[in-house]
Amino acid sequence: MLEKNLEILEKYLPRYKNETIQHLINGEATPSVSGATFDNSTPIDNSFMGKIAAGDAQDIDKAAQAAHTAFKEWRNWSAADRRAVMHKIADLIVKNKEEIAVLESYDTGQAIRFMSKAAERGAENFRFYADKVIDAQNGSSLPDKDHINFTMRQPIGAVGIITPWNTPFMLSTWKIAPALAAGCTVVHKPAELSPVTANRLAELAHEAGLPKGVWNVVQGLGEKAGKALTEHPLIKAIGFVGETITGQHIMRQGAATLKRVHFELGGKNPVIVFDDADLDRAVDAVIFMIYSLNGERCTSSSRLLLQRSIYDSFLEKVAERVRKIKVGHPLDPKTEIGPLVSAGHLKKVLSYVKIGKDEGAKLVVGGCTDVAMQRLYDGGNFFSPTLFADANISMRLAQEEVFGPFLTVLPFDTEQEAVALANNIQYGLAGYVWTNDIGKAHRLARDLETGMVWVNSENVRHLPTPFGGVKNSGIGRDGGEYSFDFYMETKNIAIAYGTHKIPKLGI
Numbered sequence: 219m220l221e222k223n224l225e226i227l228e229k230y231l232p233r234y235k236n237e238t239i240q241h242l243i244n245g246e247a248t249p250s251v252s253g254a255t256f257d258n259s260t261p262i263d264n265s266f267m268g269k270i271a272a273g274d275a276q277d278i279d280k281a282a283q284a285a286h287t288a289f290k291e292w293r294n295w296s297a298a299d300r301r302a303v304m305h306k307i308a309d310l311i312v313k314n315k316e317e318i319a320v321l322e323s324y325d326t327g328q329a330i331r332f333m334s335k336a337a338e339r340g341a342e343n344f345r346f347y348a349d350k351v352i353d354a355q356n357g358s359s360l361p362d363k364d365h366i367n368f369t370m371r372q373p374i375g376a377v378g379i380i381t382p383w384n385t386p387f388m389l390s391t392w393k394i395a396p397a398l399a400a401g402c403t404v405v406h407k408p409a410e411l412s413p414v415t416a417n418r419l420a421e422l423a424h425e426a427g428l429p430k431g432v433w434n435v436v437q438g439l440g441e442k443a444g445k446a447l448t449e450h451p452l453i454k455a456i457g458f459v460g461e462t463i464t465g466q467h468i469m470r471q472g473a474a475t476l477k478r479v480h481f482e483l484g485g486k487n488p489v490i491v492f493d494d495a496d497l498d499r500a501v502d503a504v505i506f507m508i509y510s511l512n513g514e515r516c517t518s519s520s521r522l523l524l525q526r527s528i529y530d531s532f533l534e535k536v537a538e539r540v541r542k543i544k545v546g547h548p549l550d551p552k553t554e555i556g557p558l559v560s561a562g563h564l565k566k567v568l569s570y571v572k573i574g575k576d577e578g579a580k581l582v583v584g585g586c587t588d589v590a591m592q593r594l595y596d597g598g599n600f601f602s603p604t605l606f607a608d609a610n611i612s613m614r615l616a617q618e619e620v621f622g623p624f625l626t627v628l629p630f631d632t633e634q635e636a637v638a639l640a641n642n643i644q645y646g647l648a649g650y651v652w653t654n655d656i657g658k659a660h661r662l663a664r665d666l667e668t669g670m671v672w673v674n675s676e677n678v679r680h681l682p683t684p685f686g687g688v689k690n691s692g693i694g695r696d697g698g699e700y701s702f703d704f705y706m707e708t709k710n711i712a713i714a715y716g717t718h719k720i721p722k723l724g725i
């Protein structure tokens with residue numbers, strides 16, 4: 219099966235290896251004004267995967283101008299036409315899902331068993347928002363004695379979308395589909411560590427009939443292309459997914475042009491398991507939510523808070539399974555954990571092994587590079603799934619986002635202690651609770667300082683629901699109607715019935 223996926227890859231990879239991936243500005247593949255490029259590599263062995271245009275302020279300016287011009291046309295498209303083109307984009311994503319899946323997996327190292335669904339999930343995002351176009355402008359009626367007030371929502375203009383390197387295809391559709399449904403035009407700056415599928419996605423959109431300039435892609439480094447995008451006066455808002463510290467930079471960079479920002483940032487999400495829970499299901503969910511997608515997911519349950527009465531037995535069950543998790547080539551369907559996205563990221567994740575040991579936590583499983591895989595693939599970024607136990611809340615291991623297949627376990631005795639441990643942190647993205655006590659479940663759901671809580675469940679997305687974090691995990695919500703709050707302005711219109719008294723001056 220690995221062989222079959224490698225064959226599929228060979229069909230598509232030459233284009234990316236042999237041709238520089240340019241920006242896509244005003245519907246055209248466009249080299250950087252400066253001519254600059256950077257090399258992209260695959261985390262499997264860090265070998266060359268292709269050249270990518272490296273944008274700067276000049277390229278961002280061209281893309282912003284194109285998006286600004288296209289906005290005048292796109293905002294006036296009928297809902298029916300906009301809906302139709304967005305469904306066509308979804309159709310083309312599904313038609314090309316094989317190419318998207320292998321490229322995404324080869325570029326990011328995230329295993330094909332998860333990436334094979336990336337295209338379908340991307341298409342679902344487009345279909346969901348295609349069907350919401352009809353409601354996008356809706357407002358409310360607020361009548362008064364002398365006036366009828368009503369509101370309507372209108373697209374904010376050209377927006378910048380900046381995405382991270384984890385699950386880049388799916389995440390890009392998640393941000394771009396609602397922007398287009400709202401009537402906004404887009405300049406997308408994908409992450410430099412996984413740039414490949416962004417252009418393919420925008421190409422498919424043009425093939426579907428999206429007008430030129432509505433969706434532009436500028437590749438490049440965050441500090442140059444990303445920064446310029448956040449500073450451009452024609453860009454009205456920035457939808458950003460990435461690290462908390464980058465969000466802080468973006469807020470500063472966008473201050474002069476009063477950018478509206480929407481931030482989906484880091485997390486160190488607790489999964490709290492009480493002794494009255496269905497423990498077998500909890501074991502499955504705990505493991506899935508930190509070791510799937512290489513643990514490189516914002517909603518990963520990276521802190522396991524375990525009630526002391528079940529601490530040893532539950533930990534042993536988790537450890538037994540973690541030892542058997544299969545690290546391997548990301549295109550092998552049997553692989554559960556692929557190589558981490560870059561050598562730099564591997565180094566960062568490894569540094570937390572030392573930090574954990576120095577702090578006195580107990581290394582139960584892993585904590586090292588996967589030497590066998592590294593030998594096989596000549597120094598690829600393979601890391602063994604890692605489990606640290608007996609941590610306490612003051613440790614960096616319990617506070618900082620590692621963003622790898624790396625679980626930290628802390629014991630607790632009481633419900634109050636569990637809540638305190640869960641909340642004693644800068645982050646607040648997601649929380650997971652396992653208990654069969656309905657009152658306790660509701661209390662935890664109320665008291666956890668997170669934007670989302672799942673009870674007796676792993677993370678299962680339902681597209682109409684709000685997605686986002688509190689504290690240093692984000693500002694704003696995506697999903698359903700919530701995305702329109704960001705991409706649109708609400709205008710109030712007051713019309714007099716014509717009978718009220720108008721104050722007279724100068725008589």
Ligand code: NAD
Nearest residue numbers: 381382383408409440444445460461464467482483484516
């Ligand atoms: P990152 O912040 O390093 O980079 C994200 C994007 O920002 C990239 O495209 C990068 O080029 C760009 N960028 C960097 N510096 C910039 C600047 N000064 N101005 C403008 N743009 C700039 O994040 P990453 O390492 O690519 O992604 C991992 C992080 O993303 C993790 O912290 C993870 O938790 C977070 N994440 C959050 C969510 C969520 O929904 N909350 C989802 C996925 C990932």
